[in-house]
Structure formats: structure tokens, C-alpha cells
Amino acid sequence: MTSVDADVSAAFREEWGHVVATLIRVTGDWDLAEECAQEAFAAAVRQWPVEGVPRKPGAWLTTIARHRATDRIRREAVGAAKLREVAVTMHEPSEPLVNDAGIEDDRLRLIFTCCHPALAFEAQVALALRTLAGLGMAEIARAFLVPETTMARRVGRAKAKIRNAGIPYRVPPAHLLPERTTAVLGVLYLMFNEGYSTPVRRALCDEAIRLARLLVQLMPDEPEAGGLLALMLLHDSRRDTRLDADGDVVLLADQDRSRWDATQIAEGRAVLARVMRLARLGPYQLQAAIADSHAAGSDWPLIARLYAQLAVAVPSPVIRLNHAAAVAMAEGPAAGLALLDGLDIPGYHLLPATRADFLRRLGRHAEAAVAYERALGLATAQADRRFLTRRLTETRGRAMEPSVIERAAQPYVGIRRTVTMQTIPEIADRMPAVFAWLTERGIEPAGAPFFRYLVIDMAGELVMEAGFPVSAPISVEDDGEVFADVLPAGRYVSVTHLGHPGELLGVTKRLNEWTDAQGLRWDAEQTPAGDKFACRLEIYKTDPRVQSDMSQWETELAFKLAD
Template sequence: MTHPHPKPGGGTPGNGEPGDGVEGVVGRAFRDEWGQVVATLIRVTGDWDLAEECAQDAFAAALERWPRDGVPTKPGAWLTTTARNRAIDRLRREAVGAAKLREVAAMAQDVVPEPSEDDAVPDDRLRLMFTCCHPALALEARVALTLRTLAGLSTAEIARAFLVPEQTMQKRIGRAKQKIRNAAIPYRVPPGHLLPERTPAVLAVLYLLFNEGYAATAGADLVRRNLTAEAIRLTQVLAHLMPDEPEVSGMLALMLLHDARKTSRQDDTGQLIPLEEQDRSRWDADLIALGTEILERALRRREPGPYQIQAAIAACHATAPAAHDTDWPQIAGLYAQLTRFAPTPVVRLNQAVAIGMAEGPEAGLLLVDELVASGTLSDYHLLQATRADLLRRAGRLDEAATAYRDALAKATTSAERSFLRRRIEETAL
């Protein structure tokens, strides 16, 4: 069973900024504390649905009480305590038998299960991630469940990340929770010898978590920095846990190299700035240096993988002094390698961009038109946006304007829609 999360002020959780009052504070607490509150409640109660429901109740209570009583000094602790008390009340009402009553009594006295010695990382959120990524679950179910419970993304946001209908995603998440209950999957970080089989799913979770923060799929904000920061933090913990896994290092390098450009992706009015037009003096040179160093260490192990290749692509962009210095032939070659690991339509679309920049827009358009004909990305606005940009570069402005309009009809964020309207005006002149 899934439920919508509380949306302070009627908007998306986490949209609050300083000056928005208590609702803004609750919004920020949602994005900062949701995962920790839910993860702790799951460890204490063992009930995933109860944990989500009681966490939601706690945020609803915050909206009601904080305007009256003031914002607590430690919002996260207040939310966790409130959610735990709601869970105690629920379990007490539903308690059947002496064993269940003892469990409720233990919760009321703050007696919670201690982490197992097998738990290599004392962090409830990471423990939750590995539980969600158990090999008994289908890969996409692992990712979706973690994004739902750990990051607090709505079912609709996760569905857009997977390019599937919302109802399909809701059923997928529900089945994953049921499988965890029925199979009695342990809530812990697995011992070292089992870590490699969990790594691909954990990395997929981190990748989608970072992407949702770096380029939000919906809403007024293109960037949700809390999500990118959380993805980077968890990846750093994972890299410390698995120092000899080059794909983990590759993922961390990829995130850092992208994150280095975050302040230049929008202007002061929130307008989207394309990569080639960004002010590179605003890029974080320290993050670029760190990401490049981590990537080079990973590549020296000579065990290539998709995240290392994507990090190498990001490094080509991040280390180019100016847009015209970008080594597009090398990027096109890296995308050719990436398609062998991940032959997905989205990767092929990015490969088309690189070829269009390296060999000319008409060469890129050949690949894009193949994707259009296949129908695999028919609802993906970046397909038409990419086609429009290549048409613009080729001087086919009327066709470009039409493609930009098609992209605008499918775009889901305010920043992207505003950018596409500007492009329509430019090409329609």
C-alpha cells in the first residue's frame, strides 16, 4: 500500500526556501529527514507500510504544531520521536498476544534492536538501501522501492524516472514490499563476501537518486540539491565500504563532476543555461579535480564499466577550458563503448548528440530519426528537444521550431518549458 507524502503549502515537499515560514521549514525537514525517519522506523518496527504511514503522520503533525509551538531545535529528532509514538499507538491498538505486547513495551522504552555485527556501516539509510537491493527482488523493484522509502520520491516521480505509467510503478513497489515481508529479507548491510552481488542495484539506486536531484522530472525546480547531496553522501560511504570496486569509484567521480557545474546551470531568474553557454569560471574547480583524481584511480584498475565511462565523458566536459575546446570525437568514442554496456535508447540518444557535435548535425540526426521511428522514447521530451537542437544547428529552422513545440508539450519542469519557449521564439524568427 502506498500513500502520497505530505506536501507543505500544497506544493512538492522540499520546495520551501528561507522566508517561506513554518511550511518552508517543514518542507526542508521533509527532504532532509524523511529517509532517516522511515529507515529508523523500519528497523524498530519491521513494518514498511507502518513506517511510511507514521512518518507521514509526523510531518502532518509538524504542519499543525510548529506554527503554534515553534520549530523544535532538532526537527529530525522531533519527527522521529513523533513518528515512533504514532507507531507505538498503532501497534498497541492492534497488539495480539504477549509477544506483541512485549514488542510494543520495548519500543515505548526506547529499547530498539542493536545493529548486527555483520552490519559494516552503522547508518539506517544505507542499511535500508541494501535491504531494498536484495537479489531476491527484481532490479527495477529494488531501485523503485529505495527511491520511495529512502529518498521520499513520490510514485509519480519514480515512474517518470523509469518512463513507465504511475499505476505500473505503484504495483511494482507494493509487490516489492510484499516480497520482503514474505521472504523475511534481513534488514542489514550484508557481510563483505555478499556485497558484490548487491552492488549493481545499489549503484542504480544512487544513480537515479542523483539524477532526480540534478535534473528533476517535474515541478518548479530543475535542481533538488538535497537529493544530489544525499546521493553523493551515500556513494562516499559505499566507496569507503568497497574501496576496491572501480564502478563505485566511477559513480562517485561521475556525481562530483556533474555536481561541480550545478551553480551555472540556471541564471538568477531560474532560466536554464545550456552546457555550451555556461560560465565555466563558476564551475567548482576543487570538485572537478577531486572527481578526476577518483576516476583516474578507478581506471588504473583496468576493469571498465558503464559508470566509469560516463564519468570519463563528464570529465571531458568538465576539463575543457571553453565549449569549443570540448573533445567531441573522444566523447563520441566513449559513448560507443557505453552502448556495449548499456545499449538503451537514452544512451543512444546521447551518442547521437556527440556524433552530431563531432561529425556534424546531419550525422546526429540520422541516429535520432532512427530512435523516433522506433517509438521507444515517444513520451521522452528530450528526444524531440535533441532533434530540434540538431535541426537548428543544421539551419533547418522551421523543422526545428516544430520539434521544439513537440518537446514543449512533453516537458515536465518549469525551467525546461521556459527554455524550450525561448528556443521556439529564436527559431521562428
């Protein structure tokens, strides 16, 4: 990057909000203001390398943008457009916003100006992030966990409301600041988050903290302002340890706490202690208390309780996810996994990534691999993608390793056939009939379909069942070929194969060799008809309607061991 490129980048960070705000104030048209500001910065990229960087970059950019706006308005129809032209030509770009609110900082004053209470909360925050922080629509949509098109429509409606209702773009008087404070805090919070999650935008963290300090000075009796400042300081104290020298993710448990910024931690704790004495607890203070616990060594039971309290105050699915993660650390991954049931956060990669982590810690590596793959498909940051790729490779490898597991008794319904190796497709073709039988009775399968091998004579006949697990025993009275039974509880050897089902013979051979090497034996007996097994399962975990490529199928072999 050349020095001029650096100057343009610095001017964008420092002046974008001022340029856009000036044009909005004098034209009343948000879209026109943004477009002309973009044109002004494009002109800077072209002209500054030739003419040099002006002594006052902000004034230069505002003048160019104002001229672009004037030209655009002159090309429009007469009437209202001409009135706007007069407004543009009468206002000088250096004219400040009228300020009787006591806010000395330009950026903070502009944020309060954007957060007009006539607009919906999300629209206030989105407009401020777009206008003053220069965040793109994709970044804002990601912050609100909605599609980019949805956020663009919301912002468009807000701009139209401002235009049609004549909502003024001006700093509110001091007595009206409190009604805008919640939205202002939201702007600073999301600005910080964008910088924290995107290392190249680290300056956003510094600016959010600077503005939060000013807000605390302006409103010392607003506890949530102090709570947000404390939260950001405590998080920011460890930002240098979140990525390693190669830019890869370092998990909290693996971070070098000696490198955390002790000065920021001390300031954050002092701010938090002061606002907690005001005895008006809010979401930012709760989050700051969680960050404080991490700074002290991560008391997971306490953190889980704080997240539970936060989930009541702010019933957000992301907070529920964080609560599940804390519970998993305090009580174990099974407890955390149970809390994820029914949780849906479209497009949010941390939900499947968290589920994958719980499954990995439970030793359910094949299921973890599927969840890691789903998370990888949603993640956009390269550091996150590299981390998830490593985890996916690791869990796929572990999924191929046999392990001894405990299986509970499992009710099921199925059909039974006597087949040969060549006619196995005959029973496979009856699997849809079992599913249809369940559907007709309003019964949901409780898991993936399976084949159960009862008797095996590779050269002769096999007695097999095709079935689906169900949540509770059911009664089947003379209902044709469908019957109900229970798979026995006990110790099983389990291994998962990721690949074509035609490769399962080789997998079974290696599984038998592993079992012999471990000194284990199957719960089976030899009979004249062949080897009779207490329970020998092939569980087909991939839905062929979702994944038609059989080389990508996941199949678990689970064979019961002798007691």
C-alpha cells in the first residue's frame, strides 16, 4: 500500500461519516448522500496521487461530494428537486450541526443524530453503522443475523420514512438524549464486534471504545453505558492472543493469559464496579460480568448462571447458544447438547460449530464431522474456515476408528426377510414401506434407518431386518409384514464409514481384526444356519434425498459384544 493509499484509507475512516452527514443534512436524501460521498472518495483515489493530499482532506471530500450532489439535483426535474438544490447551495460544508446537547465529539454527536426514535430500533442502528462507520450492507446484515436482502429492504424503508415524513437530521437537545441511548449503545456494540471479528478493521474497536468513554462521561448515571465500556475493554484486553502468528484461531483455553492487557482489564473492572453500584442491572453489565469472570480464570458455573440470567433479559438465540456452551463447560458436553435442541439461527456458523464441538467431546466423531462440515459451509472469515477445516479433518479421521460404546435399549419397527448376498436389494427396497407404515400412523422415526443381521451364512442365506427406531415401544397386531421389537442394550463396538456402502465388507473385515486384537468377542453363536448375532447393525445416517452421491454417505456399524 502506497502512502497515498494509506491517506485515502485514513480519510475514509475519519471523514466518511462527516461527509455523508453533511450531505444528508442539506439534501434530506440518504441515498444521494451516500452515492455522492462514494464518488468523492473515488475522486480522491484518482486525483490525490497526482495532485497530492490536500491540507484538509475532510473539507476537500465534502466539497467534491457537495458539487456532485448539486450536479445530480440539477439533472432532476424541477419542483422539489430545485428546492433541494437551493438548500445545497446555501449551506457551506463546514457549517456544523446545531448542538445544544452538550456532545463535543463530532462522531458521537452524529450517532445520536442518526438514532431517531421515530424509526425502528434496527433501522436506527443500521443507518448509523452504514452512514457513520462505513459498514457495508453485508456486514450489517451479518450483525443482525438476517439475509443481506432483508436488511437492505429495512434500511430502504427507513430512508423512505425519513424522506416522506420529513424527519429532521439534527442533534437532539440534552433532555431527549436518553430516548436514543439504547440505539447508540447498539451502534457502538456492533461497531466493536465488527472490528473484533475482522482483524483488518481493528480500528473500529479503538473507535468504539473511545466513543463509549465519551458517552460514560456525558451520561455518568447511565449504567448500561458503563457496562458496555467495561465489556469492550475486557474483551479487547485479549485481542492480541485470539490469533497466532499465522492468523489462525486460538481458543480461549489455549490463549496466553500473561499477554492479556492488564491495564484494560483493570479499567474495565473499575468501570463495571462503579456502575454495578447504581443497582440497575442490564444486559451489557451482565455480559461485562461474564468477561470479567474470564479475565479471572473462567468460573464456568458462574458464567452459566450469568448467561441464564442474560437469556431472560434478552431472549436471543445467540445468547441461548452461549449459555449452552457455558453449561457444557460447567456440566459436560451432553448437558450443553441438550440445550441446543430446537435452536435455529439461519446462516450462523457458530451454531453447527458448537454442536460439532459437543459431539466431538462426547466421542461421536462421525456426527461431529457432519456438523463441522455444515459450519464450514457457513463460515466466511478465513481464520474460522482454517480452524473448522482442521477440526473436520481430525474428526473424520477419528470417526474411522472403532470404539466401545454403551447403547441403551432401542424400540423399533421393521420387516424381516431371508435373502442371499445377491438379493439383499430386495429387503432394501422394502424400507420405504416401513417408513410409510409409520407415517400413516403419525409416528416419527427416532433416528436413522438400519439393517439388522440376525443370521449370516455368506455362502448361503442371511436373515435380515430393515427398520426404523421409534421413541417408545409400540404394539403391532397382525399388521402384515411390519412388526415391532426392541434392540438390546449393552456394550457395542462402533465404527463409522464415510464412503460408498459397497466398501462396508472391507470395513467389517478391519472391525473384526480390531476386535480380535483387543481381546473382545461378539455376542454371537454358530448354528447350522450360520453365525447368529444378538445384534449386528448397519445404520444409514445419510438421507439420500439430501445427498445422492453414495461416496459421501455416512454409515455406522454397531455390533453387540458378549457380556
